[in-house]
Each structure stands twice: as structure tokens, then as C-alpha cells.
Amino acid sequence: MSFLDQEYREIITKAVIGKGRKFTQDTNTITPSHKPTSILGCWVINHLYNAKIKADDVVEVNGSYDVNVWYSYNDNTKTEVVTERVIYCDHIKLSVKDDHTLGDELEVFAKVIQQPNCLECKIASHDSKIMVEVEREFLVEVIGETKVTVKVDPNGTVVDDDDWDFELNDDEFEDVDPDFLAEFEEE
Template identity: 70%
Template sequence: MSFLDKQYREVITRAVCGKGRKFTQATHTISPSHRPSSILGCWVINHLYNAKKISEDTVEINGSYDINVWYSFNDNTKTEVVTERITYCDYVPLSVKDEQCIGDDFDVVAKVVQQPNCLECSISKDDHKINVEVEREFIVQVIGDTKIYVKVAPKEYAHEEDDDEWDFELTDDELKDVNPNFFPHKD
């Protein structure tokens, strides 16, 4: 079959050329000002990230978030919140790749499946620091130019109708079915 045949057309379009997914668990060590007695709470906020394609089969996601740990110290008589900014770099392998993409102009779309959140927060036994275990998950799509071939319908199947040929006037039969009391009366 020749694609130069009159029955087919080459269409160049943007399409998803690659997909990937990455789940990450990481443990971060936080250094509080005081020796902690107990952990009262831990939360992760201010997540920011961006993604770019770095090779044929890998997307790189660079991001950051803040870890806030509320802890007690001085034998549980005082409390404080310690905040630490964490930066990370995740490499997402593309599990689905389309080898038919044209050129090098790619857009990368990264979506968070699981925002970074705290799984466990504990006081380290040896050095009196705080260990925070965090999880996060992304899916990525690489969008690029690709060529598709479509079959053209023969002229006898082509419709050349437009909206001007349609009659939108109400007939007398349609008007007799209209209920004039459809809307409630205002008092």
C-alpha cells in the first residue's frame, strides 16, 4: 500500500509519545534547636516541582517541599515547630514510548498522583535528631509531533450540508403541544 495514494493523507499532530510513573519514599533528617522529648505532629506543605525530558527514555522532576515538625522538649514542658526545606530530583523512566515521534520539540506534563506526605516521624535514638519518612508519586506524559495516516472518504460519501439547510422553524403541530402555564405565576 502506497501512502502517496489519493485515498490517504498524512496528518502531523501533537500526541502522547511517552508515559511513565514513579513512586518514591525518602527519609529526611531534621535537626531541631532543642533535644526533642516527643513528636506532636508532622506535616508536609508548599510542594513545588517542574519536569523536563533528559533522554530518550527518562524524565527528570526537580522539586521541593517544606517539612514542619511540632515537637516537645525540656521533658515535655515546652514546644516548638521546626521547618526544613527539602529539595529532590526524581528520574522517571518512560515505560511506554512511541518511536514514531518527529523532531526534538517535546512538552512534558507531570501530574502528582500522591502529594508528598509524612508516613512516619520519629526521634533518632543516637543523635537526638528527627527522622521523617515521606512518600510521593508522579505520572508523566511526553507530548511530541507524530505523523498519522488517514483514509479519505470518497466524494459520494462526502456531505456538503451546512446549517442554512436546516429548518429551525416550529410547526403548528409543535406549537399546539406547548404548555403556556409552564412557568409558575408570581404573586
């Protein structure tokens, strides 16, 4: 009995063949132009990133974001905002990986679960630098071609659109407001 006699078919399709997730906390050192007295605020903006396959089971996410720190100096008599660009590289190991793929063309999708966010911002105790603790989290998926085997139903039916009944019944006509358009013409 051959493969086709058993009523199975092979379908070649694109599917998720790998997934990974990584949570990262970094401490970034910001150098202000004045010796800070106190921290008044901190925020992270302008997050950019891209992802690519680095090895068989690792996706590399390269990105950057701007850290803005509003601080006071000169014994809390003046304020300033310092902005520094932070560049990072995260290596995300695939926790789920299917090695049964066809071909070498793989696509990588990276989704931010947690945008870079300031957890803590403080003045370093030993010098006039500012320490900013930032968190971020990514989910990555690798898409590739794979083969799926399906069983064919020998008694399956083919449904034609003409077989569907799209006629309205009397109950549906009761809900129709005949003056609906007239209300808009009066306004």
C-alpha cells in the same frame, strides 16, 4: 496506484509520545534546635516542582517541599515547630515511548498523583534528630509531533450548520415558565 488514489491522508499533529509513572518514598532527617521528647505533629507544605527531558527515555522532576514538625522538648514541658526545606530529584523512566516523532521539540507535562505526604515521623534512636518518611507520586507525559494516516470516506458528507433543525416543538414550550423574569423583578 498512488498514495492519494487510495484515499488515505497523512495528518501531522501533536500527540502523547511517552508516558511514565513513579512512586517514591524518602526518609528526610530534620534537625531540631532542642532534643525532642515526643512528636506532636508533622505536615508537608509548599510543594513546587518542574519537569524536563533528561535523556531519550527519562524525565527528570526537580522539586522541593517544606517539612514542619511540631515536637515537645525539656521532658514535655515546652513545644516548638521546626521547618526544613527538602529538595529532591526524581528520574522517571518512560514505560511507553513512541520513537516515530517529527522534529526535536518535545514538551513535558508532570502531574502529581500523590502530593508529598508524611507517612511516619519519629525521633531517631541514636541522636536528637527527627526522621520523617514522605511519599510522593508523579505521572509524566511527553508531547511531540507525529504523523497519523487516516482513510478518507469517499461517500462522506459535509454537514452544514444550516441543515440542523433548531426550532422548538410544542412539548418544549410547555416547560417554559412565562413568569420566570417577573419573579426576579419582585425580589
